[in-house]
Amino acid sequence: MIYIEPNILDRINKWLTPTFDADTQAFIKDSIANNPKDIQESFYKDLEFGTGGMRGIMGVGTNRINKYTLGKSTQGLSDYLRKSFPNENPKAVIAYDCRHNSKTLAKVVADVFSANNIEVYLFEDLRATPELSFAVKHLNCHCGIVLTASHNPPEYNGYKVYWQDGGQLVPPHDDALIQVINNLDYANIKFEANDNLIHYIGKDVDDVFINASVENGSCGVSQEAKDNLNIVFTSLHGTSITAVPETLKRAGYKNVHIVKEQEVPDGDFPTVASPNPEEPAALKMALELANNVNADIVIGTDPDCDRLGVAVRNSENKLQLLNGNQTMLMMTDFLLKQWKAEGKIKGKEFIASTIVSTPMLNKLAEAYKVDSKIVLTGFKWIAKLIKDFPELDFIGGGEESFGFMVGDFVRDKDAVTSTLLACEIAAQSKSIGSSFYSELIKLYVEHGLYKERLVSLTKKGIEGAEEIKQMMIDARENPLTVVNGSKVVKVEDYLLSITKNMITGVENTIDIPKSNVLIYYTEDGSQIALRPSGTEPKIKFYISVNDNLESVEAFNDTEAKLESKIDAILKDMKLN
Numbered sequence: 001m002i003y004i005e006p007n008i009l010d011r012i013n014k015w016l017t018p019t020f021d022a023d024t025q026a027f028i029k030d031s032i033a034n035n036p037k038d039i040q041e042s043f044y045k046d047l048e049f050g051t052g053g054m055r056g057i058m059g060v061g062t063n064r065i066n067k068y069t070l071g072k073s074t075q076g077l078s079d080y081l082r083k084s085f086p087n088e089n090p091k092a093v094i095a096y097d098c099r100h101n102s103k104t105l106a107k108v109v110a111d112v113f114s115a116n117n118i119e120v121y122l123f124e125d126l127r128a129t130p131e132l133s134f135a136v137k138h139l140n141c142h143c144g145i146v147l148t149a150s151h152n153p154p155e156y157n158g159y160k161v162y163w164q165d166g167g168q169l170v171p172p173h174d175d176a177l178i179q180v181i182n183n184l185d186y187a188n189i190k191f192e193a194n195d196n197l198i199h200y201i202g203k204d205v206d207d208v209f210i211n212a213s214v215e216n217g218s219c220g221v222s223q224e225a226k227d228n229l230n231i232v233f234t235s236l237h238g239t240s241i242t243a244v245p246e247t248l249k250r251a252g253y254k255n256v257h258i259v260k261e262q263e264v265p266d267g268d269f270p271t272v273a274s275p276n277p278e279e280p281a282a283l284k285m286a287l288e289l290a291n292n293v294n295a296d297i298v299i300g301t302d303p304d305c306d307r308l309g310v311a312v313r314n315s316e317n318k319l320q321l322l323n324g325n326q327t328m329l330m331m332t333d334f335l336l337k338q339w340k341a342e343g344k345i346k347g348k349e350f351i352a353s354t355i356v357s358t359p360m361l362n363k364l365a366e367a368y369k370v371d372s373k374i375v376l377t378g379f380k381w382i383a384k385l386i387k388d389f390p391e392l393d394f395i396g397g398g399e400e401s402f403g404f405m406v407g408d409f410v411r412d413k414d415a416v417t418s419t420l421l422a423c424e425i426a427a428q429s430k431s432i433g434s435s436f437y438s439e440l441i442k443l444y445v446e447h448g449l450y451k452e453r454l455v456s457l458t459k460k461g462i463e464g465a466e467e468i469k470q471m472m473i474d475a476r477e478n479p480l481t482v483v484n485g486s487k488v489v490k491v492e493d494y495l496l497s498i499t500k501n502m503i504t505g506v507e508n509t510i511d512i513p514k515s516n517v518l519i520y521y522t523e524d525g526s527q528i529a530l531r532p533s534g535t536e537p538k539i540k541f542y543i544s545v546n547d548n549l550e551s552v553e554a555f556n557d558t559e560a561k562l563e564s565k566i567d568a569i570l571k572d573m574k575l576n
Contacts, residue, residue: 004036011043011062019187020068027060044462047290049178052427053160053168055149055535058101065149065157067108071189073159074109074145076181078116078190081142083180084173091199093139095132096147097239097304098265099157106147109159114188115190120380124202126265128239128305129160130414131209135201136166137411138208148304151276152536154268166411189298210243210416213554214251216407219338225431226252231297231423232290234259236275236282237266238303243416251420251426257293259286261316269303277302277309278319278402287319289310295319297426297436301415305401306379308415310422312436315555320437325358325452328398329486330440331418332361334425335370335396335406345370350389352382352397355517356529356542363447370395376515377531379403383411400452400542441555449549451562455541455575456533468532468539475518475530484565484572486522493518526569543569 003344004012012032042061047054049067058065081090092113096102103126110120121139123132129146136144140163149156161177169177215353231248233256235241241263246379248256262271262285269275272282277328290298290311298311298319310327314320322330332351337343339345350371355437357374371392375381379407382397386408398404402465403413406421426436432541459467476495480488481502492499494517517531529542545565551560570576 004032004040004067006042008044011435012039014186015060015068024060024066024068031060038156041461046182049161049169049174052372053474053535054546055156055157055158055197055361056151056159057155065105065159067105068186068189070105070109070159071112071191071288072184072186073181074112074160075189075458076177076184077115077143077145077161078113078118079184079561080173080177080180081118082116085142088142089117089119090143090574091119091121091139091141093132093141093144094146095123095127095135095144096265097129097149098126098237099149099303100154100267101146101157102147102267105157106145108191109145109147110198110286111191112189112195114194115192116196118197120198120417121201122198123205124200126239126242127206128243128416129222129529130306130410130412130416131205131243132414133162133166133410133414134209134212136162136164138205139201146304146418150304150306150535151274151278151302162412165383165387167387168380169377169410170380170384174571201467203469206243206246209252210247210250212409213243213247213414213417213420216409217247217417217424218251219421219424219428220335221427222431223252225427226423226429227254229253229255229297229423229427230293230295231256231299232259232286232293232295233257233261233298233419234283234286234300234303235265236277236300236302237262237264237269238275238301238305239265240301240305240415240419241265243305244301247416247420248423251423253423257289257295258402259289261285275303277307278324283309283311283321290319295564296430298421298424299419301419302402305415306413308404308422309402312426314437315441317462322440323452324398324400324402325360325450326440327402327422328353328400328404329360329364329443330436331356331398331404331406332396333443334421334428338372339395340368346391348391349393349395350385351395352385354378354381354399354541355492355519356531357398357400358450358452359527359544360447361545367447376512376533377401377517379405379413381513386411400454441549441552443483443550444555446547448546449547449555449558449562452542452544453566453570455539455543455570456538457575458538460537465536468537471539472516472518472530480517480520480528480573481519483522483526483528484524484569486524488520489523490521491518492521526565528569528573541570541573541575
C-alpha cells in the first residue's frame, strides 16, 4: 500500500469534516482505500495563482478546481473588495468558457459574491475572455472573474481575476489577496446566494463589445479589398464562435468559411488532441478547408478566445503557419504605419512585449521613434503598463505565445480584435499585389531576420514539480558559459533581480517584479531563456537567433541557416 505523508493526511482529514458535503467525503474515503497516489496529488499543495491566474485539474482536493477551492478564493476576494472599497458597494462581473463544469462553477462564484452582499453581473452563457475584460470597465465593476483553463486539456479548469481597469490582478493586489485567501478557513465560505443581487447579462454587452472591437481593429481597408479576401476561421470548439464571426461581418468581411466540425462549443475538444493554436495539429481541419476553398488566411482561436494562430500563403502559395512572434511583429508594424500615416506619433507612444518574446520588437520601436517596454511573461504585465504610464498612449503589444492586444479598450490579450486586425493586414497586402507573408519578409530585410523556437518539457505530478525546481536551481548554480561555441556575455536572473556582465563581472539590478526566469545572451547575438510555466507542469526554453537579411530572395537560405543554428543550440544543451 502507498504511504501517505502525515502532513498530506492532515490536509485530507480536514475535508472529512461537516464543512464539506457527503459526496466529497465519500470520494475521499474511497480514494484513500483505492487510489492513494491520486489523493496525494490532489492534496499535497494548494492551487497557486500563476501567470494566467489559478488553473488546475477538476476534482476533489486543495490542488484541484472545485466548488470549495473556488469558493475560498471568491470569499477571500469578497473580503478584499470590502477592505479595498470601504465606502462603495462593490460589483463583480463573471464569464466562463466551454469547459466542463464552467457554468456550474460560475454560478458558485456568483453565489459566494452575492452572499457577501456584492452585486454580480453573470453572463447568461459562455463568452470570450476579452469580453469579460471589456465588461469590467463597461459595467463599472470593481473586479471580474472568468472561468477558463485556456488551452489546457479537457480535465482542467481555471479562475482568472480582473481588477477595476479590466486587467488581470497584479501587485500589490495579487499578493494582498493571496494573503487574505490563505488566512481563510473553508468553513468561512458563504455559499448561500442572495439571488436579488445576481443579474444575468448577454446581448446588451455583446453588441457594445463587438462594435468596440470593430472600431479598434479596423484600419481603413477598402470594402473592395475586404471583398477580395477569402478567410477560414475555426473556434476549436471554444467561445470565439460567440464573437469573432459577428465581428468580421460587422467589419465588412463576407467570405468567411467556418470549420463546421469545430463550430459547436465542446469541453471535450473532440477533433483535436489539444485546443492550442500554437500546435500545428490543432489547425489541421482549418488548413484542409482552406485548401478546398483557396483561402488567403486561416485563423484559429483557443477555447477562451484570448490567443490566435494564423496561417497565410507563402511565396510558393502554400499555407504556412506563423509563430506568435511573427504575427505580433506584423500586427505591431501595421498599427505603427497607421498611426504614423495619421500623424498620431508625437513621441508619447509605446508598444510592449515580454522578456521571452522576439527582440525584433525593439527594432520596430526604434524605426518609428516610439517607446518599447518589455515586461515579465503574462499579459497582465502589459496591461499594467497602461495604468503605470498614463501620460503615454498604448498602440499595441503582444507575446510569443500567440497573444496580442490592440489599444487599451480591452486590458488582456484579445483574439477577437486581433483576428480582425490580421484580416485587415491580409486584405490590405493583397490589394496592393503583395501578401501577409511577403510583407513579413520585407520587415526582416529592413530590420534583420529573427528566428525563435520554443521547447517545452512536461513534468507532471509531485516528482515533476521537484524536477523542474531542481533544473532551475542547477541552471542558477552552474550557469552556462558557452552555448554552441559562442561565449555567454550576459546573464539575467529575474528571480534574484540581477543582470551580470560575464566578461567584466559587473552586476546591475533588474527593476521589475521578481520571476523565476533566466536569460543567457551570447557573443553572437543568440538568446536562451528558461522558465517554469505558470499554468502548466512544464519547463520552457526559448531560443532566439538572428542575422542580416540582404534581400527577399535570400530569405529561404538565411532562414535555413538560422534554423540549423537553433538545432545546434538545442543539441549543445541536450534538449533534442
